[in-house]
Structure formats: structure tokens, C-alpha cells
Amino acid sequence: MLLTQKEESDNHMPILNKEEAQTLLKKVLSYSKADECEISLTGREGGNIRYALNAVSTAGDISTTTLSVSSTFGKKTGTAAINEFDDASLEKVVRRSEELAQLAPENREHMPLLGPQTFAESITYNANTAAMTPESRAEMVAKSLDVTTKANLSAAGFLENATTFDAMINSKGLFAYNKAADVIFSVTTRNQEGTGSGYAARGFTDVNKLDTYSATKIAATKAAGSIGAKAIEPGKYTVILEPVAATYMMENMFRFDARFAEEGRSFLSKKGGGTRMGEKLMDDKVTIYSDPFNTELPAETWDRDGLPLEKTYWIKNGVVQNLSYSRYWADKKGVKPVPGPSNIIMEGGDTSLEDMIKSTERGILVSRLWYIRMVDPQSLLLTGLTRDGTFYIENGKIKFPVKNFRFNESPVIMLNNVEALGKPERSISVESYRSYLIPPMKIRDFTFSSLSDAV
Amino acid sequence: MLPDLSAFGRQIDQSQALDTVDVRIKKELSDVALNTAKSKGASYADIRIGRYLNQAIITRENRVQNVASSESYGIGVRVLVNGCWGFAATNDVTKEGIAKTAEKAVAVAKANSKIGGKPIELAPQKGYGEVSWKTPIEINAFEVPIKEKVDLLLTANGAAMAGGANFVNSMILAINEQKYFASTDGSYIDQDIHRLYPNFSVTKIDPVQGGFETRAALSSPVGMGYEYLTPSESEKVQGVVTRYKNRYDILEDIKNATKNATEKLTAKSVEPGKYDLVLDPSHLWLTIHESVAHPTELDRVLGYEANFAGTSFLSLEKLKSGNFHFGSKNVNIVGDKLQKGSLGAVGYDDEGVECGKWDIIKDGVLVNFQAIRDQAHMIGLKASQGCCYAQSWQDVQFQRMPNVSLQPGKTPLSVDEMIKGVEKGVYIVGNGSFSIDQQRYNFQFGGQLFYEIKNGKIVGMLNDVAYQANTQEFWNSCVAVCDERDYRLGGAFNDGKGQPSQSNAVSHGTSTTRFNGVNVINTKRRIG
Numbered sequence: 001m002l003l004t005q006k007e008e009s010d011n012h013m014p015i016l017n018k019e020e021a022q023t024l025l026k027k028v029l030s031y032s033k034a035d036e037c038e039i040s041l042t043g044r045e046g047g048n049i050r051y052a053l054n055a056v057s058t059a060g061d062i063s064t065t066t067l068s069v070s071s072t073f074g075k076k077t078g079t080a081a082i083n084e085f086d087d088a089s090l091e092k093v094v095r096r097s098e099e100l101a102q103l104a105p106e107n108r109e110h111m112p113l114l115g116p117q118t119f120a121e122s123i124t125y126n127a128n129t130a131a132m133t134p135e136s137r138a139e140m141v142a143k144s145l146d147v148t149t150k151a152n153l154s155a156a157g158f159l160e161n162a163t164t165f166d167a168m169i170n171s172k173g174l175f176a177y178n179k180a181a182d183v184i185f186s187v188t189t190r191n192q193e194g195t196g197s198g199y200a201a202r203g204f205t206d207v208n209k210l211d212t213y214s215a216t217k218i219a220a221t222k223a224a225g226s227i228g229a230k231a232i233e234p235g236k237y238t239v240i241l242e243p244v245a246a247t248y249m250m251e252n253m254f255r256f257d258a259r260f261a262e263e264g265r266s267f268l269s270k271k272g273g274g275t276r277m278g279e280k281l282m283d284d285k286v287t288i289y290s291d292p293f294n295t296e297l298p299a300e301t302w303d304r305d306g307l308p309l310e311k312t313y314w315i316k317n318g319v320v321q322n323l324s325y326s327r328y329w330a331d332k333k334g335v336k337p338v339p340g341p342s343n344i345i346m347e348g349g350d351t352s353l354e355d356m357i358k359s360t361e362r363g364i365l366v367s368r369l370w371y372i373r374m375v376d377p378q379s380l381l382l383t384g385l386t387r388d389g390t391f392y393i394e395n396g397k398i399k400f401p402v403k404n405f406r407f408n409e410s411p412v413i414m415l416n417n418v419e420a421l422g423k424p425e426r427s428i429s430v431e432s433y434r435s436y437l438i439p440p441m442k443i444r445d446f447t448f449s450s451l452s453d454a455v
Numbered sequence: 456m457l458p459d460l461s462a463f464g465r466q467i468d469q470s471q472a473l474d475t476v477d478v479r480i481k482k483e484l485s486d487v488a489l490n491t492a493k494s495k496g497a498s499y500a501d502i503r504i505g506r507y508l509n510q511a512i513i514t515r516e517n518r519v520q521n522v523a524s525s526e527s528y529g530i531g532v533r534v535l536v537n538g539c540w541g542f543a544a545t546n547d548v549t550k551e552g553i554a555k556t557a558e559k560a561v562a563v564a565k566a567n568s569k570i571g572g573k574p575i576e577l578a579p580q581k582g583y584g585e586v587s588w589k590t591p592i593e594i595n596a597f598e599v600p601i602k603e604k605v606d607l608l609l610t611a612n613g614a615a616m617a618g619g620a621n622f623v624n625s626m627i628l629a630i631n632e633q634k635y636f637a638s639t640d641g642s643y644i645d646q647d648i649h650r651l652y653p654n655f656s657v658t659k660i661d662p663v664q665g666g667f668e669t670r671a672a673l674s675s676p677v678g679m680g681y682e683y684l685t686p687s688e689s690e691k692v693q694g695v696v697t698r699y700k701n702r703y704d705i706l707e708d709i710k711n712a713t714k715n716a717t718e719k720l721t722a723k724s725v726e727p728g729k730y731d732l733v734l735d736p737s738h739l740w741l742t743i744h745e746s747v748a749h750p751t752e753l754d755r756v757l758g759y760e761a762n763f764a765g766t767s768f769l770s771l772e773k774l775k776s777g778n779f780h781f782g783s784k785n786v787n788i789v790g791d792k793l794q795k796g797s798l799g800a801v802g803y804d805d806e807g808v809e810c811g812k813w814d815i816i817k818d819g820v821l822v823n824f825q826a827i828r829d830q831a832h833m834i835g836l837k838a839s840q841g842c843c844y845a846q847s848w849q850d851v852q853f854q855r856m857p858n859v860s861l862q863p864g865k866t867p868l869s870v871d872e873m874i875k876g877v878e879k880g881v882y883i884v885g886n887g888s889f890s891i892d893q894q895r896y897n898f899q900f901g902g903q904l905f906y907e908i909k910n911g912k913i914v915g916m917l918n919d920v921a922y923q924a925n926t927q928e929f930w931n932s933c934v935a936v937c938d939e940r941d942y943r944l945g946g947a948f949n950d951g952k953g954q955p956s957q958s959n960a961v962s963h964g965t966s967t968t969r970f971n972g973v974n975v976i977n978t979k980r981r982i983g
Contacts, residue, residue, distance in 0.1 A: 048954070048955060051570075052758055052761060052762070053758050053759065054572060055571065056539060058540055058542060059563050060542040060543060060851050061543045062545070063547075083546045103601075104522060105519045107518070107520075109518070133566075134567070137566075138566040138569060138570055142569075145570065160954075186763075186954075188761045188762040190758070199762075263660075264621070264662060264665070264667055265660065265667045269665060271663075271664070272662060370893055373889055373890045374888055375901060376980060378667060379980040379981060381978060383899050384890055385890070385897065387765075406892070406899060408899075413980065433955075449923065452892040452894075452896050452897035453897070454768070454896050454897065
């Protein structure tokens with residue numbers, strides 16, 4: 001019986017530093033009798049606070065640590081995990097993974113583990129964010145509520161911080177470690193009548209950059225500006241997507257998997273077979289890449305396969321530059337493995353949002369998009385809606401707020417129709433909460449298919 | 456929201472999944488949390504000790520991609536201090552760890568109470584003492600050998616490949632929630648909840664045109680044991696394609712799916728326009744989920760979800776008016792936390808309230824919402840409706856939808872008879888893409904299979920179909936619901952709401968239903 005009551009706590013592990021993690025992992029590895037063994041250790045400490053109707057609704061503080069062991073005999077792998085860290089438990093989890101490996105079906109795509117690799121030190125950790133407490137979270141929310149109570153608006157928001165570490169060791173001598181901290185904040189402000197709504201979202205590695213007061217001010221301005229929305233005909237419009245809208249629209253496109261493309265079931269599949277690597281698929285202005293050392297959006301420097309993550313271009317000047325290859329698929333195809341995106345950064349331009357509006361004869365400014373889902377994976381046709389501030393532009397000026405639209409559009413088609421790009425901003429997806437660095441963009445011929453009464 | 460299914464927990468072996476934690480230990484641990492919280496100033500406290508088992512068998516074509524058995528074990532403590540909620544969770548399930556966590560929950564509540572706001576008002580709830588509830592299953596999926604599940608999936612995949620599929624992915628997902636709840640009201644509730652989800656997707660490629668089509672399984676995730684995968688002729692619904700009630704035949708369905716995927720490659724692209732829609736339960740459950748179940752969630756109506764999932768086009772005023780016509784008189788919707796075989800069925804919710812069944816829409820008129828203890832007073836209820844749920848021990852519980860279902864028609868009506876009455880229509884089977892606005896007015900749904908109806912007959916398959924409508928107009932265009940012979944449950948493991956987002960498992964029942972004059976669009980596009 002595994003799940004027994006204990007008198008003393010030995011479960012809780014703080015966020016371990018590199019040396020502590022390596023010592024623990026080496027000890028676990030010493031118990032291994034398998035052909036190959038890989039052990040990972042992860043920990044998370046963090047908290048969140050959620051508010052609505054200008055008061056806190058729920059809030060929590062959560063800590064978890066897990067150790068996972070994968071043992072392989074031939075091409076048969078078994079994995080087991082544990083969150084108890086006494087020596088007996090650690091040996092037991094290794095034995096259990098070995099027993100499971102013996103019972104497992106053979107994985108014909110199993111690749112031998114990698115030997116020692118060199119990983120650069122990441123810049124994902126921040127001590128200010130790691131030091132956040134229930135009190136500091138509450139203070140930041142109080143600043144946000146200060147805006148909305150004074151403006152007689154109703155606020156609903158969410159603030160979450162997490163400090164995490166990931167470490168991995170294997171029997172071929174590979175060791176990797178990463179520590180990270182992150183904070184995200186989002187707020188929706190609505191007027192009492194429910195006829196106006198605005199939104200702002202922020203994500204940072206360093207919590208000192210997070211200003212909940214000014215973010216809420218922006219949301220409040222949008223809410224006030226969106227009151228009295230008029231209905232205009234759906235159809236094709238020039239749109240200006242703010243970064244939070246552009247991010248969510250493009251998130252479904254950031255899958256550059258070579259295998260899927262070669263199998264003929266991706267927007268990157270070529271008619272008649274093969275992939276669209278090297279083909280010009282988008283406008284010249286579109287360049288999308290990953291870079292773990294971007295200071296605004298740092299990422300881990302190694303992936304789960306034990307491969308180093310480096311700066312990688314996916315789309316350069318509209319041309320498909322790279323596809324990701326798993327170690328198995330790369331071996332089969334005789335190419336170098338390419339890990340998937342560590343983060344996503346889209347290069348921008350020098351057109352400000354104001355200039356984009358000024359140069360628009362007739363168009364729509366979109367603050368946020370909502371409930372985007374795939375309609376057709378071949379063309380990446382997506383459907384979704386505008387939300388929290390949609391404005392009609394005429395002759396270079398915002399004329400009035402408009403009712404929200406449903407759109408049916410593909411990000412690939414959209415990125416062929418780029419008129420201008422602004423400066424990239426760190427922005428979080430309103431659904432996955434992943435952070436991206438994406439510019440505001442002006443797009444022609446964006447397809448709105450119907451109107452929505454939603455505010 | 457329906458996000459992607461997420462993996463959770465840590466890997467364990469199968470024998471470990473059959474272990475359970477002694478209820479006496481759980482009671483003792485619970486008392487540590489409740490006593491600590493009270494001694495630190497909590498006016499109310501509850502603890503959930505959760506052991507969540509999750510087994511996924513994932514295959515593609517002729518190989519196993521993954522066999523993963525995982526466990527997530529820990530405790531979550533919720534406290535009310537100075538009229539404000541606090542919550543903390545840990546996987547350190549020891550007396551010391553639990554006491555620290557209870558203290559942390561009190562500290563969170565105290566920090567938040569400084570912000571102010573209206574104090575929480577809890578509907579009274581009697582303590583039940585020591586009680587238990589278990590999903591009525593015939594075969595525990597965790598007791599079925601992994602090899603048997605692998606063999607079933609690989610046999611199914613083989614049938615698809617032999618039928619001409621280019622790719623096939625299949626999986627069986629089994630879930631067991633062992634949940635223990637205790638509160639300062641005097642309840643100690645032990646529950647053992649089982650769910651199962653077999654699913655597949657068959658892909659057929661057209662290399663010349665550079666296109667591909669897929670067809671997903673017509674199975675449902677269910678609140679049942681492995682018996683769901685034992686085929687039974689009496690549980691099949693025959694028609695243009697076979698559909699399933701309380702037993703599923705994966706081998707038959709995957710053969711049909713392979714034929715369907717091939718047919719879809721050459722099916723006629725739909726002409727956009729107004730059509731009468733005949734919607735199979737395997738499709739309509741999702742439309743009910745998005746356009747009826749979500750807008751009748753009281754937290755959305757009140758504004759608690761404004762920052763993420765959104766609010767609702769419904770309001771307390773519309774409810775109080777007693778004459779808000781949500782749909783036609785054919786529309787009768789119930790909330791039900793007890794329905795056998797459903798994903799939402801439990802004995803007690805996650806704040807210790809015994810579950811029940813109630814009307815939400817009666818003869819087309821809105822008559823109720825879905826509420827929990829701290830909301831009941833807002834709609835004049837004296838007790839909670841038992842809609843509180845947390846996806847795991849480490850997430851705070853909050854209001855989640857029960858099974859929300861359309862009641863079958865009272866007049867005898869078969870699917871064939873319904874189709875006979877349609878002049879120009881589309882018959883839709885299976886769920887596809889889905890999207891709805893944040894107040895639940897405007898929606899768009901696709902499907903798996905679309906059949907053209909002309910002058911009362913199905914004349915062939917269509918492709919590239921999606922329909923768009925306004926919720927209230929759509930439900931008021933509901934002209935007929937087939938009778939109870941056709942009633943089936945659909946559902947999802949991944950109903951998403953809240954921040955951090957949590958998944959809720961929920962079913963929606965209906966019989967085949969007809970809606971007149973709905974706007975159908977064509978979704979075909981070309982890139983590059």
C-alpha cells in the first residue's frame with residue numbers, strides 16, 4: 001500500500017538550485033539497472049488572485065514537486081513518478097519504471113538517449129517575481145480596483161505568478177537545469193449598464209515591470225470608448241489588430257512540424273507531396289523566429305529531448321525557413337533534428353498604431369479576439385469573434401464603436417495581406433496564457449461573416 | 456470554452472491504480488485541516504483530499520505511441536475568513552503539511568479581505584456525517600489489462616488501414632476521481648467517480664489535389680466503466696450511419712469512418728443559404744453546451760467570468776420576468792447531476808451538497824439558473840443546486856455546469872419521420888468546429904458528417920458546412936424534438952472555465968431535433 005499516513009513531512013521540496021537538483025538526480029540515477037535511464041525533476045511554487053465585481057472572488061497558493069523516471073530496455077520504455085523523496089521511495093520509483101519497461105510494448109520509434117550536451121545559461125529567472133506573496137498580489141489588485149471604483153466601472157481580473165524549476169539527467173551523461181519565474185495579469189472592465197467593455201493583458205518575467213494601475217486605465221478607456229456601439233455590415237475590411245488580438249489569431253499557426261507536413265495533413269504540405277519549405281507563403285514583411293535569449297521573452301535553452309534550443313527562423317521575409325524535426329523523424333529523413341519553437345517572436349515595423357489609423361480610409365480597429373477555433377486545418381481557416389473594443393475607422397480617424405463581428409479567416413491568408421507592422425510587444429494569448437512577442441498589424445481584406453450583439 | 460484535453464499527474468503503474476486510501480486516515484487528516492483553519496480564525500472551512508487517476512492508451516496506425524498511467528494526489532483547503540475566500544493546496548499529504556496549508560489558506564483570505572467588497576454569504580448546508588457514493592460501473596477500466604485495450608485499438612486501426620485510411624489515431628482515456636470532502640458543517644463524504652472516453656480520428660489524403668479529410672469517432676465520453684466498449688445491437692441507432700447509445704462498437708464505427716472520410720473527399724460543397732437543420736444528438740449536445748448550458752451559469756450572468764469565459768445575454772431580470780422566451784414551446788431543458796451514465800453524475804458536489812435535478816427552461820421559458828452555495832441567495836434560493844466542482848485537489852472549487860439536457864418530445868416522432876417532413880435541409884451527425892461569443896448570442900458550428908435533405912429524402916453527402924445563428928432565434932426555430940426512443944448523451948471532458956482555467960466533465964442529452972431556416976455558410980478556402 002503506497003498511500004499511507006505519515007507523521008512527519010518529507011514531501012515538500014523548495015525550488016532547488018542547480019547543484020541541489022543535480023545531487024538528487026545523480027543519487028536516483030545510481031539506482032538504475034536499465035539499458036538507458038532518464039530522470040526529470042520539476043517543481044512549482046506560485047499563487048493567484050482572481051477578482052470580479054470589484055472584489056476578490058477566489059485566490060490560491062499552490063506548491064508541487066514531482067520526480068519522473070524513464071527506464072529503457074532495448075526499445076521498451078517504462079515511466080514512473082513519485083513525490084516522496086526519501087531514499088527508499090527514490091529507489092522504489094526506479095525499480096517500478098524498470099518493471100513497467102519490461103511489460104511495455106516495443107516503441108519502434110525509440111531513439112537512443114543523447115550524451116552530454118552544452119546548454120547556455122537561460123535568463124528566465126527573476127528574483128523579484130519569485131518573491132511575490134499573497135499580500136503583494138492583493139496590493140497589485142487593489143491598484144487595479146482603484147481605477148475601476150473611481151471610474152464607476154466593474155472590474156474582473158486575474159493575476160498569477162509562478163516560480164518553477166526543471167532538471168533532467170540521463171545515463172549517457174546528459175544533465176540540464178532551468179529555473180524560471182513569470183507573472184501574468186489580465187483585466188476586463190465593464191460599465192454598470194453592461195454596454196461597454198475593455199480589456200488589457202500583460203505578462204512579464206520581472207514583476208517590477210507590471211503596472212496593474214496603468215493596464216487597468218487602458219482597459220477602462222476602452223470600456224468607455226466602446227459604449228453605444230453601432231451595427232455595420234459584415235464583409236471584407238481593412239483591420240488593425242492590436243498585439244493581443246494578433247497573438248491569439250496567429251497562435252494556431254505556430255506548428256511547424258515537418259512530419260505532419262510530409263504526411264500531407266498540414267497547411268505546410270505541398271500539393272503532390274513534400275513540404276512547402278523554401279516557398280514564399282506570406283508577405284515580405286513577415287519574419288517569425290524563436291530565440292531563448294530575447295530579454296523581453298526569455299525561454300528555456302534545452303528541450304525535453306535534451307537538444308539545445310537556439311535562435312531559429314520559421315518564416316523569413318515570407319518564406320518558410322525551417323520546419324521542426326523530432327529526433328526520430330530527422331533520423332528517418334537524414335536531416336539534423338530541429339526542436340520546435342521555444343518561444344515565438346514576430347519582427348515588427350516602424351508604423352505606430354496612430355499612423356496605422358491615420359493611413360486607413362475605411363477599416364476596423366480590433367482590441368481583442370475571442371473563442372477562435374479551427375474550421376479547416378488545410379487552409380487554417382479559423383472562426384472567432386471580436387471583443388472588448390471594436391472601432392470603425394474612416395478617413396484616418398476612429399469614428400465610433402461598432403458591434404462585434406464573427407470572422408472566418410486564415411492567418412496564412414491574413415499574413416499575405418499585411419499593409420504595415422508596428423513595434424512588437426509582449427502579449428499573452430487570451431486562451432492559453434502563453435506569452436508571445438507580436439507587433440500590432442494592419443491587414444487588408446479581413447473577412448467578417450456576421451454580427452454579434454455581445455458586449 | 457472547450458480547450459484541448461490536458462495531461463496531468465505523475466506516472467504510475469497499473470497495480471498502483473487499484474490502491475485506495477483508507478477512509479479513516481482521510482477523516483483524521485481532514486480534521487487537522489478543519490481544526491487548524493478554525494483555530495486561525497476561519498468561520499467556515501472545507502478540505503478535499505483527491506486522488507485522481509488517469510490512464511491513456513494512445514496509438515497510431517500499427518503502433519502504440521504511449522501508455523501512460525498517472526496519479527495526482529494531494530489536498531486543497533478552502534476557508535472563509537472575514538467574509539472572504541482563501542485557498543491553498545499541496546501534495547504534501549501529512550498532518551504537518553495539511554496544517555501548514557490550512558494556515559496558508561487563512562493567510563490568503565486575510566490578505567484579500569483587506570481589499571474589501573461584499574462579504575460572502577453561504578446558503579445553509581446540513582452536515583451529512585460519514586457518507587459515500589460511487590459511479591455505478593460494471594467493469595472498472597483500471598482493472599482491464601493494458602494489453603486488452605492496446606489490442607482493441609490496434610485491431611480498430613488495422614480495420615481502418617485495411618479500408619484505405621492513410622492515417623489513424625486512436626485512444627482510450629480512463630479517469631477515476633477518488634474524492635474525499637469534509638467541512639466544518641459536519642460532512643465527511645467519500646466518492647469514487649469513473650469516466651471513460653474511447654476516441655479515434657481517421658484521415659484520408661488526396662495527394663493529387665493536396666487535400667485531406669478526417670472523420671472522428673461517434674463515441675461519447677461517458678460516466679461509465681469499460682462496459683461501454685462492449686458492443687450491443689440494442690444500443691445501436693441505425694440510419695445513414697450507425698450511432699450509439701449506452702454501448703459503443705469501435706470496430707464497426709471505424710470501418711464506417713474510413714468510408715465516410717473517403718466520401719468526404721468528393722462530397723458536394725454546400726451552397727450557402729437558409730436550410731432546415733436536422734441535428735443528431737452526437738452533434739446537438741455541443742450546441743446545447745455552448746448556447747444553453749453556458750449562458751444559464753449564474754456566475755456568468757452575475758459577471759464573475761467577465762475576464763475570461765465571458766458573461767451572458769441572460770440576466771436576473773429576464774429570469775424574474777417569468778416570460779423570457781428562450782426557445783419555442785418544444786424546448787424543455789433540465790439541469791441534472793444524477794443522470795446515470797453521464798459525466799456530471801455524482802452523489803455530492805465539491806462543497807458537500809447532495810445533488811439533484813431541476814428545470815432550467817420549461818416550455819421555452821427561462822425558469823432557473825445553475826447555482827452554488829455562495830450564489831443561492833442571489834436568485835432567492837434557500838439551498839445550493841449542487842453545481843460546485845474543482846478539476847483537481849490543487850484547484851479551487853467554483854460553479855460549473857451540471858449535465859444540461861434537452862428533454863425528448865412528448866409526441867411520438869422518429870428520425871425518419873422528421874426527415875420526411877423537410878423540403879430543403881441538412882442532416883448533421885457528429886460535432887466539428889465550434890465558436891460562440893462571450894455573451895452567447897452568436898455562434899457557429901461545423902460537424903463530422905453532413906447530408907443533404909431534398910423533399911423529405913437524404914440525397915447525398917455535403918461538405919464545407921457550418922451554420923451560424925443567434926441563440927434565442929435558433930432555439931425559437933426549434934419545431935420538433937424526436938421522442939425518447941432516440942434520446943442519447945453526448946459530452947466532453949474538457950469544458951473550460953475559470954482562471955486558472957479548469958476542465959469540467961459534462962454530458963448533454965437530447966433526441967434528434969429540427970430547427971427551421973438556419974443560415975448555412977460554406978467554409979472552403981485555398982491558401983497559396
